[in-house]
Amino acid sequence: MSGGGTSRVRVQHEDFDLSAEVARLRAGNSKTGAVVTFVGTVRDLNDGAQVAAMELEHYPGMTEGSIDRIIDQAAARWPVHDALVIHRVGxxxxxxxxxxxxxxxxxxxxxxxxxxxxxxxxxxxxxFWKKEETPDGARWVDARVSDDAALDKWQDPA
Incomplete structure:
Protein backbone atom coordinates (compact mmCIF):
# COMPACT_ATOMS: atom_id res chain seq x y z
CA MET A 1 0.00 0.00 0.00
CA SER A 2 1.13 3.56 -0.56
CA GLY A 3 2.95 5.28 2.25
CA GLY A 4 1.02 6.79 5.12
CA GLY A 5 0.58 10.43 5.84
CA THR A 6 -1.57 13.32 4.86
CA SER A 7 -1.83 12.30 1.19
CA ARG A 8 -4.27 9.59 2.21
CA VAL A 9 -5.98 11.61 4.97
CA ARG A 10 -7.43 15.08 4.53
CA VAL A 11 -9.52 17.03 7.01
CA GLN A 12 -10.88 20.12 5.30
CA HIS A 13 -13.65 22.71 5.13
CA GLU A 14 -13.99 22.47 1.36
CA ASP A 15 -16.24 20.02 -0.44
CA PHE A 16 -14.67 17.22 -2.48
CA ASP A 17 -15.24 15.92 -6.00
CA LEU A 18 -15.87 12.17 -5.81
CA SER A 19 -14.95 11.48 -9.44
CA ALA A 20 -11.72 13.45 -9.28
CA GLU A 21 -10.65 11.81 -6.01
CA VAL A 22 -11.35 8.30 -7.32
CA ALA A 23 -9.47 9.05 -10.55
CA ARG A 24 -6.41 10.17 -8.56
CA LEU A 25 -6.58 7.10 -6.34
CA ARG A 26 -6.94 4.72 -9.31
CA ALA A 27 -3.99 6.31 -11.10
CA GLY A 28 -1.69 5.04 -8.36
CA ASN A 29 -1.70 1.33 -9.33
CA SER A 30 -2.42 -0.34 -12.67
CA LYS A 31 -3.13 -3.65 -10.90
CA THR A 32 -6.22 -2.18 -9.22
CA GLY A 33 -9.30 -4.19 -10.11
CA ALA A 34 -11.69 -2.77 -7.52
CA VAL A 35 -12.51 0.65 -6.15
CA VAL A 36 -15.03 0.88 -3.31
CA THR A 37 -16.23 4.23 -2.02
CA PHE A 38 -18.45 5.43 0.78
CA VAL A 39 -19.78 8.98 0.89
CA GLY A 40 -21.54 10.15 4.05
CA THR A 41 -23.91 13.12 3.84
CA VAL A 42 -25.74 15.39 6.26
CA ARG A 43 -29.31 14.26 6.96
CA ASP A 44 -32.11 16.69 7.71
CA LEU A 45 -33.47 14.43 10.47
CA ASN A 46 -31.62 12.79 13.36
CA ASP A 47 -33.02 11.09 16.44
CA GLY A 48 -36.50 12.35 15.54
CA ALA A 49 -35.53 16.02 15.30
CA GLN A 50 -35.24 18.21 12.22
CA VAL A 51 -31.66 19.25 11.55
CA ALA A 52 -31.25 22.66 9.90
CA ALA A 53 -27.44 22.63 10.02
CA MET A 54 -24.53 20.79 11.57
CA GLU A 55 -21.07 21.83 12.63
CA LEU A 56 -18.14 19.43 12.90
CA GLU A 57 -15.10 20.19 15.00
CA HIS A 58 -11.86 18.24 15.30
CA TYR A 59 -8.51 18.24 17.03
CA PRO A 60 -5.99 19.16 14.28
CA GLY A 61 -3.08 16.75 14.01
CA MET A 62 -4.60 14.23 16.40
CA THR A 63 -7.54 13.63 14.07
CA GLU A 64 -5.37 12.99 11.01
CA GLY A 65 -3.08 10.68 13.00
CA SER A 66 -6.04 8.72 14.30
CA ILE A 67 -7.46 8.24 10.80
CA ASP A 68 -4.05 7.28 9.44
CA ARG A 69 -3.79 4.52 12.09
CA ILE A 70 -7.25 3.24 11.12
CA ILE A 71 -6.11 2.97 7.50
CA ASP A 72 -2.96 1.13 8.66
CA GLN A 73 -5.15 -1.36 10.54
CA ALA A 74 -7.24 -1.98 7.42
CA ALA A 75 -4.10 -2.46 5.32
CA ALA A 76 -2.80 -4.99 7.85
CA ARG A 77 -6.01 -7.05 7.47
CA TRP A 78 -6.64 -6.87 3.72
CA PRO A 79 -4.36 -6.57 0.66
CA VAL A 80 -5.48 -3.10 -0.34
CA HIS A 81 -3.49 -1.03 -2.81
CA ASP A 82 -4.44 2.36 -1.44
CA ALA A 83 -6.98 4.17 0.70
CA LEU A 84 -8.19 7.72 1.06
CA VAL A 85 -10.26 9.42 3.73
CA ILE A 86 -11.49 12.99 3.30
CA HIS A 87 -13.49 14.35 6.22
CA ARG A 88 -15.04 17.79 6.23
CA VAL A 89 -15.26 20.07 9.25
CA GLY A 90 -17.00 23.36 9.91
CA PHE A 128 -14.63 14.64 15.79
CA TRP A 129 -17.39 16.51 17.63
CA LYS A 130 -20.75 17.12 16.01
CA LYS A 131 -23.23 19.85 16.92
CA GLU A 132 -26.66 19.97 15.29
CA GLU A 133 -29.00 22.95 14.95
CA THR A 134 -32.57 21.80 15.64
CA PRO A 135 -35.87 23.65 16.27
CA ASP A 136 -35.17 23.21 20.00
CA GLY A 137 -31.71 24.79 19.70
CA ALA A 138 -28.18 23.50 19.30
CA ARG A 139 -27.21 20.09 20.66
CA TRP A 140 -24.00 18.09 20.75
CA VAL A 141 -24.45 14.61 19.31
CA ASP A 142 -23.22 11.67 21.39
CA ALA A 143 -21.75 8.52 19.94
CA ARG A 144 -24.37 5.98 18.95
CA VAL A 145 -24.64 2.55 20.52
CA SER A 146 -25.13 1.18 16.99
CA ASP A 147 -21.76 2.62 15.93
CA ASP A 148 -20.04 0.90 18.84
CA ALA A 149 -21.89 -2.33 18.03
CA ALA A 150 -20.66 -2.15 14.42
CA LEU A 151 -17.11 -2.57 15.71
CA ASP A 152 -17.94 -5.93 17.28
CA LYS A 153 -17.84 -7.69 13.92
CA TRP A 154 -14.20 -6.63 13.46
CA GLN A 155 -12.97 -8.00 16.79
CA ASP A 156 -10.79 -11.08 16.64
CA PRO A 157 -12.46 -13.98 18.48
CA ALA A 158 -10.30 -14.87 21.47
Missing part, protein backbone atom coordinates in the same frame (compact mmCIF):
# COMPACT_ATOMS: atom_id res chain seq x y z
CA UNK A 91 -20.61 24.30 9.17
CA UNK A 92 -22.59 21.95 6.90
CA UNK A 93 -26.15 21.81 5.62
CA UNK A 94 -28.47 18.88 4.85
CA UNK A 95 -27.34 16.99 1.73
CA UNK A 96 -23.76 18.29 2.04
CA UNK A 97 -21.06 15.65 1.75
CA UNK A 98 -19.29 14.99 5.05
CA UNK A 99 -16.88 12.13 4.44
CA UNK A 100 -15.33 10.09 1.66
CA UNK A 101 -13.72 6.72 2.26
CA UNK A 102 -12.21 5.14 -0.86
CA UNK A 103 -10.26 1.89 -1.06
CA UNK A 104 -8.54 0.21 -4.00
CA UNK A 105 -7.43 -3.41 -4.26
CA UNK A 106 -7.07 -6.20 -6.79
CA UNK A 107 -10.46 -7.68 -5.87
CA UNK A 108 -13.80 -6.33 -4.65
CA UNK A 109 -14.08 -8.42 -1.47
CA UNK A 110 -10.99 -6.91 0.11
CA UNK A 111 -11.96 -3.40 -0.99
CA UNK A 112 -15.50 -3.69 0.43
CA UNK A 113 -14.28 -5.11 3.74
CA UNK A 114 -11.53 -2.52 4.16
CA UNK A 115 -13.87 0.36 3.29
CA UNK A 116 -16.50 -0.80 5.78
CA UNK A 117 -13.85 -1.35 8.46
CA UNK A 118 -12.46 2.17 7.95
CA UNK A 119 -15.85 3.90 8.17
CA UNK A 120 -16.90 1.84 11.20
CA UNK A 121 -13.74 2.79 13.07
CA UNK A 122 -13.84 6.37 11.80
CA UNK A 123 -17.31 6.83 13.35
CA UNK A 124 -16.09 5.79 16.80
CA UNK A 125 -12.32 6.31 17.04
CA UNK A 126 -11.54 9.56 15.21
CA UNK A 127 -11.77 12.70 17.38
Missing amino acids: PLLPRDQIVLVAVTSAHRGEAFAACEFIIDYLKTEAP
Whole structure:
Protein backbone atom coordinates (compact mmCIF):
# COMPACT_ATOMS: atom_id res chain seq x y z
CA MET A 1 0.00 0.00 0.00
CA SER A 2 1.13 3.56 -0.56
CA GLY A 3 2.95 5.28 2.25
CA GLY A 4 1.02 6.79 5.12
CA GLY A 5 0.58 10.43 5.84
CA THR A 6 -1.57 13.32 4.86
CA SER A 7 -1.83 12.30 1.19
CA ARG A 8 -4.27 9.59 2.21
CA VAL A 9 -5.98 11.61 4.97
CA ARG A 10 -7.43 15.08 4.53
CA VAL A 11 -9.52 17.03 7.01
CA GLN A 12 -10.88 20.12 5.30
CA HIS A 13 -13.65 22.71 5.13
CA GLU A 14 -13.99 22.47 1.36
CA ASP A 15 -16.24 20.02 -0.44
CA PHE A 16 -14.67 17.22 -2.48
CA ASP A 17 -15.24 15.92 -6.00
CA LEU A 18 -15.87 12.17 -5.81
CA SER A 19 -14.95 11.48 -9.44
CA ALA A 20 -11.72 13.45 -9.28
CA GLU A 21 -10.65 11.81 -6.01
CA VAL A 22 -11.35 8.30 -7.32
CA ALA A 23 -9.47 9.05 -10.55
CA ARG A 24 -6.41 10.17 -8.56
CA LEU A 25 -6.58 7.10 -6.34
CA ARG A 26 -6.94 4.72 -9.31
CA ALA A 27 -3.99 6.31 -11.10
CA GLY A 28 -1.69 5.04 -8.36
CA ASN A 29 -1.70 1.33 -9.33
CA SER A 30 -2.42 -0.34 -12.67
CA LYS A 31 -3.13 -3.65 -10.90
CA THR A 32 -6.22 -2.18 -9.22
CA GLY A 33 -9.30 -4.19 -10.11
CA ALA A 34 -11.69 -2.77 -7.52
CA VAL A 35 -12.51 0.65 -6.15
CA VAL A 36 -15.03 0.88 -3.31
CA THR A 37 -16.23 4.23 -2.02
CA PHE A 38 -18.45 5.43 0.78
CA VAL A 39 -19.78 8.98 0.89
CA GLY A 40 -21.54 10.15 4.05
CA THR A 41 -23.91 13.12 3.84
CA VAL A 42 -25.74 15.39 6.26
CA ARG A 43 -29.31 14.26 6.96
CA ASP A 44 -32.11 16.69 7.71
CA LEU A 45 -33.47 14.43 10.47
CA ASN A 46 -31.62 12.79 13.36
CA ASP A 47 -33.02 11.09 16.44
CA GLY A 48 -36.50 12.35 15.54
CA ALA A 49 -35.53 16.02 15.30
CA GLN A 50 -35.24 18.21 12.22
CA VAL A 51 -31.66 19.25 11.55
CA ALA A 52 -31.25 22.66 9.90
CA ALA A 53 -27.44 22.63 10.02
CA MET A 54 -24.53 20.79 11.57
CA GLU A 55 -21.07 21.83 12.63
CA LEU A 56 -18.14 19.43 12.90
CA GLU A 57 -15.10 20.19 15.00
CA HIS A 58 -11.86 18.24 15.30
CA TYR A 59 -8.51 18.24 17.03
CA PRO A 60 -5.99 19.16 14.28
CA GLY A 61 -3.08 16.75 14.01
CA MET A 62 -4.60 14.23 16.40
CA THR A 63 -7.54 13.63 14.07
CA GLU A 64 -5.37 12.99 11.01
CA GLY A 65 -3.08 10.68 13.00
CA SER A 66 -6.04 8.72 14.30
CA ILE A 67 -7.46 8.24 10.80
CA ASP A 68 -4.05 7.28 9.44
CA ARG A 69 -3.79 4.52 12.09
CA ILE A 70 -7.25 3.24 11.12
CA ILE A 71 -6.11 2.97 7.50
CA ASP A 72 -2.96 1.13 8.66
CA GLN A 73 -5.15 -1.36 10.54
CA ALA A 74 -7.24 -1.98 7.42
CA ALA A 75 -4.10 -2.46 5.32
CA ALA A 76 -2.80 -4.99 7.85
CA ARG A 77 -6.01 -7.05 7.47
CA TRP A 78 -6.64 -6.87 3.72
CA PRO A 79 -4.36 -6.57 0.66
CA VAL A 80 -5.48 -3.10 -0.34
CA HIS A 81 -3.49 -1.03 -2.81
CA ASP A 82 -4.44 2.36 -1.44
CA ALA A 83 -6.98 4.17 0.70
CA LEU A 84 -8.19 7.72 1.06
CA VAL A 85 -10.26 9.42 3.73
CA ILE A 86 -11.49 12.99 3.30
CA HIS A 87 -13.49 14.35 6.22
CA ARG A 88 -15.04 17.79 6.23
CA VAL A 89 -15.26 20.07 9.25
CA GLY A 90 -17.00 23.36 9.91
CA PRO A 91 -20.61 24.30 9.17
CA LEU A 92 -22.59 21.95 6.90
CA LEU A 93 -26.15 21.81 5.62
CA PRO A 94 -28.47 18.88 4.85
CA ARG A 95 -27.34 16.99 1.73
CA ASP A 96 -23.76 18.29 2.04
CA GLN A 97 -21.06 15.65 1.75
CA ILE A 98 -19.29 14.99 5.05
CA VAL A 99 -16.88 12.13 4.44
CA LEU A 100 -15.33 10.09 1.66
CA VAL A 101 -13.72 6.72 2.26
CA ALA A 102 -12.21 5.14 -0.86
CA VAL A 103 -10.26 1.89 -1.06
CA THR A 104 -8.54 0.21 -4.00
CA SER A 105 -7.43 -3.41 -4.26
CA ALA A 106 -7.07 -6.20 -6.79
CA HIS A 107 -10.46 -7.68 -5.87
CA ARG A 108 -13.80 -6.33 -4.65
CA GLY A 109 -14.08 -8.42 -1.47
CA GLU A 110 -10.99 -6.91 0.11
CA ALA A 111 -11.96 -3.40 -0.99
CA PHE A 112 -15.50 -3.69 0.43
CA ALA A 113 -14.28 -5.11 3.74
CA ALA A 114 -11.53 -2.52 4.16
CA CYS A 115 -13.87 0.36 3.29
CA GLU A 116 -16.50 -0.80 5.78
CA PHE A 117 -13.85 -1.35 8.46
CA ILE A 118 -12.46 2.17 7.95
CA ILE A 119 -15.85 3.90 8.17
CA ASP A 120 -16.90 1.84 11.20
CA TYR A 121 -13.74 2.79 13.07
CA LEU A 122 -13.84 6.37 11.80
CA LYS A 123 -17.31 6.83 13.35
CA THR A 124 -16.09 5.79 16.80
CA GLU A 125 -12.32 6.31 17.04
CA ALA A 126 -11.54 9.56 15.21
CA PRO A 127 -11.77 12.70 17.38
CA PHE A 128 -14.63 14.64 15.79
CA TRP A 129 -17.39 16.51 17.63
CA LYS A 130 -20.75 17.12 16.01
CA LYS A 131 -23.23 19.85 16.92
CA GLU A 132 -26.66 19.97 15.29
CA GLU A 133 -29.00 22.95 14.95
CA THR A 134 -32.57 21.80 15.64
CA PRO A 135 -35.87 23.65 16.27
CA ASP A 136 -35.17 23.21 20.00
CA GLY A 137 -31.71 24.79 19.70
CA ALA A 138 -28.18 23.50 19.30
CA ARG A 139 -27.21 20.09 20.66
CA TRP A 140 -24.00 18.09 20.75
CA VAL A 141 -24.45 14.61 19.31
CA ASP A 142 -23.22 11.67 21.39
CA ALA A 143 -21.75 8.52 19.94
CA ARG A 144 -24.37 5.98 18.95
CA VAL A 145 -24.64 2.55 20.52
CA SER A 146 -25.13 1.18 16.99
CA ASP A 147 -21.76 2.62 15.93
CA ASP A 148 -20.04 0.90 18.84
CA ALA A 149 -21.89 -2.33 18.03
CA ALA A 150 -20.66 -2.15 14.42
CA LEU A 151 -17.11 -2.57 15.71
CA ASP A 152 -17.94 -5.93 17.28
CA LYS A 153 -17.84 -7.69 13.92
CA TRP A 154 -14.20 -6.63 13.46
CA GLN A 155 -12.97 -8.00 16.79
CA ASP A 156 -10.79 -11.08 16.64
CA PRO A 157 -12.46 -13.98 18.48
CA ALA A 158 -10.30 -14.87 21.47
